[in-house]
Amino acid sequence: xxxxxxxxxxxxxxxxxxxxxxxxxxxxxxxxxxxxxxxxxxxxxxxxxxxxxxxxxxxxxxxxxxxxxxxxxxxxxxxxxxxxxxxxxxxxxxxxxxxxxxxxxxxxxxxxxxxxxxxxxxxxxxxxxxxxxxxxxxxxxxxxxxxxxxxxxxxxxxxxxxxxxxxxxxxxxxxxxxxxxxxxxxxxxxxxxxxxxxxxxxxxxxxxxxxxxxxxxxxxxxxxxxxxxxxxxxxxxxxxxxxxxxxxxxxxxxxxxxxxxxxxxxxxxxxxxxxxxxxxxxxxxxxxxxxxxxxxxxxxxxxxxxxxxxxxxxxxxxxxxxxxxxxxxxxxxxxxxxxxxxxxxxxxxxxxxxxxxxxxxxxxxxxxxxxxxxxxxxxxxxxxxxxxxxxxxxxxxxxxxxxxxxxxxxxxxxxxxxxxxxxxx
Numbered sequence: 377x378x379x380x381x382x383x384x385x386x387x388x389x390x391x392x393x394x395x396x397x398x399x400x401x402x403x404x405x406x407x408x409x410x411x412x413x414x415x416x417x418x419x420x421x422x423x424x425x426x427x428x429x430x431x432x433x434x435x436x437x438x439x440x441x442x443x444x445x446x447x448x449x450x451x452x453x454x455x456x457x458x459x460x461x462x463x464x465x466x467x468x469x470x471x472x473x474x475x476x477x478x479x480x481x482x483x484x485x486x487x488x489x490x491x492x493x494x495x496x497x498x499x500x501x502x503x504x505x506x507x508x509x510x511x512x513x514x515x516x517x518x519x520x521x522x523x524x525x526x527x528x529x530x531x532x533x534x535x536x537x538x539x540x541x542x543x544x545x546x547x548x549x550x551x552x553x554x555x556x557x558x559x560x561x562x563x564x565x566x567x568x569x570x571x572x573x574x575x576x577x578x579x580x581x582x583x584x585x586x587x588x589x590x591x592x593x594x595x596x597x598x599x600x601x602x603x604x605x606x607x608x609x610x611x612x613x614x615x616x617x618x619x620x621x622x623x624x625x626x627x628x629x630x631x632x633x634x635x636x637x638x639x640x641x642x643x644x645x646x647x648x649x650x651x652x653x654x655x656x657x658x659x660x661x662x663x664x665x666x667x668x669x670x671x672x673x674x675x676x677x678x679x680x681x682x683x684x685x686x687x688x689x690x691x692x693x694x695x696x697x698x699x700x701x702x703x704x705x706x707x708x709x710x711x712x713x714x715x716x717x718x719x720x721x722x723x724x725x726x727x728x729x730x731x732x733x734x735x736x737x738x739x740x741x742x743x744x745x746x747x748x749x750x751x752x753x754x755x756x757x758x759x760x761x762x763x764x765x766x767x768x769x770x771x772x773x774x775x776x777x778x779x780x781x782x783x784x785x786x787x788x789x790x791x792x793x794x795x796x797x798x799x800x801x
Contacts, residue, residue, distance in 0.1 A: 439766045442509060443759055450508070451755075451762045452744045453477025455721070457515060457698070459731035463489040465500035468734045473504040473512075476741060479765065480513030482731055483563070484525060488516075491528040491561060492781040498562035502776035510766060511774040513611070515565035518558055520550060521584060523568075526557050528784050530791045535570055536584035539593055544600040546798040547587075551601030553791055555608030560782035564774055565611040567661060569601040571648035572621040581626040591647035598648055599655050606658070611772055614652050616663035616700060617687055618676060619645025627664045627706040637669045638686070650691055658768055659696045660687065662725065664706035675706060677720055684724035696768050697724060701731040702740075714743025721753060726761035 443451070457480035460469050472478040481501060488494050498514050505512050516525050521534025532554070538547055551569070558566045573594050574586035587597040602612045618641050623632035636645075649660065662677045670686075671679040677699045687693050702708070702716050711719070717728045717740040730736050747753040 439763060439770065442766060443762055445509075446762070448745065448748060448755060448758070449741070450477045451758050452741055454479035454510060454762050454765050455727055455744070455758070456480065456737060456740060457482050457513060457727055457729045458737045459484065459701075459733075460487055460497075461734075463487055463493050463497065465497055465504075469501065470504050472734070472737065473501060474507065476737065477508065478737065479510065480515060480565070480727065482515045482567075482729065484517075484731070488525055488527050488561075491526075491784060494527065494561045495779055495781045499778040502562075502778060505776050511769055511776045513565045513769070513774070514563040515567060515613075516558060516561075516563055517567045518554055519568040519570060519585060520554065523585060526561055529557055530788045532791060533795060534584040535587045535597075536574075538597055538601075539587035541798045542593060542597070543798060544596055546794070547597040547600035548604040549794050549798075551604035551612075552608060553787070553794065554601070555605035555610040555612075556787055556790075558610045559608055560779075560784070560787065562779040564609070564772065565613060565659075566605060567613045567615060568605070569598045569612065569614060570616070571595075571598045571614045571652060572616055572619055573645060573648065574621050575644065576622040576624060578624045579621060581623065581628065582621050586621055591644055595648040595651040599652055602652060602657065603655065606656075609772060611659055611768065612657075613659040613661050613698060614649065614657050615661035617649050617660050618663070618665075618667070618682060619649075620663045620665065621645065623665060627700065627704055629705045630709065631664060631666055631675060631706040633666045633668065635668060641667075641670075641686075646686075646691065649687075653691055653693050657693070657695060658771070659698060660693060661698045661700055661729075662687070664700055664704060674719065674723070675710075677702075677707070677725070678711075678716060678723055680723045682723070683720075688724055694764075696726045696764050698727040699725055699729050701729045703730060703732045703736060712739070714739040718743050718747045718752060721747075721757070721761070726764050 453476055456478050458472055458478050459482050487497070501512060501514065517523050518526055519535065520532035524531050532550055538550055554566060554568060570582070570585045571594055572582045572586050573591060574582055574589050587594045598614070602614060605612045622634055622645070625632040662683060664675045664677050666675050667682070671681040676682040683697060687697060699720050702713055707716050713730070713736045720728055721744065728740060730740055744753070748755055748758065
């Protein structure tokens with residue numbers, strides 16, 4: 377009997393233990409539930425890969441979506457600023473905008489007869505561009521001094537005189553006036569200020585367009601002009617990287633050569649550009665100069681070593697890079713316009729400036745399209761530039777809205793007051 381009693385007790389204990397183990401899998405409702413400590417059961421296998429916890433969630437932004445909807449022709453058009461002929465909009469200009477999707481126009485003095493006609497010209501281009509989703513860049517060289525394109529305005533002093541004033545306040549006021557001049561005519565981009573250091577008295581093209589002969593004064597005054605112009609809603613394009621001040625040849629006529637190393641440039645010519653980039657420069661124009669110690673084959677505007685290696689990588693510039701006019705003698709005497717445009721985009725340029733002749737624009741468009749077709753350029757490379765261009769246009773809230781002809785009375789009074797004030801100091 378004792379054996380039976382002991383066996384019964386053992387069986388009872390065994391059954392209680394088993395039941396207790398099973399009860400751990402049953403839902404319970406304690407008064408103060410503690411957080412679960414067991415692992416979450418693995419989900420069923422899926423054909424979709426699971427993202428890494430550290431991988432960012434990629435969402436298409438508005439600019440990316442816009443690019444995805446653009447044709448190759450529309451993208452290439454955004455990468456061109458073209459010159460026009462005459463003082464009023466023509467059928468050729470309509471074709472540039474409507475059919476070739478050109479994203480920007482540059483006006484020269486011979487296009488600008490009087491304020492009213494400038495506004496009419498710009499308004500017509502904007503109207504034609506309304507069929508497109510991206511607004512136009514309407515640009516001009518309005519530096520002050522001898523490079524003053526816009527009509528009906530009293531001339532501002534040149535950069536050399538502003539450098540002699542050596543006042544950031546004065547330079548800022550000049551920058552603000554330049555912006556108002558450009559905006560008043562219905563334009564939105566100005567190829568200014570000049571950040572070249574005038575360190576060669578034999579230079580035939582910079583001279584009094586420079587603020588001075590030291591990096592400090594050019595940086596200080598040039599950046600003041602840039603920042604105040606930007607406040608008016610006009611896009612300043614600083615120029616001419618990597619520095620045009622030490623040339624003895626006019627790049628409009630032929631190719632200048634500067635025998636300086638990267639170390640030399642970093643110590644002087646680069647400095648205003650470095651500081652401008654740190655202060656938020658949005659667009660940089662690259663010059664046509666050969667630097668044999670950096671790239672013995674290609675001028676700076678066509679050189680990967682300069683455009684990407686220096687400006688993008690070493691100086692960290694993330695904005696829009698433009699060439700100087702590719703029809704200038706420095707390039708035109710050595711390259712076909714189509715070839716030059718492809719080389720420049722390969723080098724890292726975003727916008728090629730084609731200031732003269734509609735046929736040159738045709739050739740550039742054909743060359744860029746062909747370069748994508750044959751694999752010389754990828755469409756992804758084109759997209760990189762278009763993205764930067766659209767970001768710039770978005771940042772400055774550009775619109776193709778018409779403007780009224782300006783009354784320049786108050787602006788000319790402001791110019792007169794600025795000159796009187798700062799010349800006396």
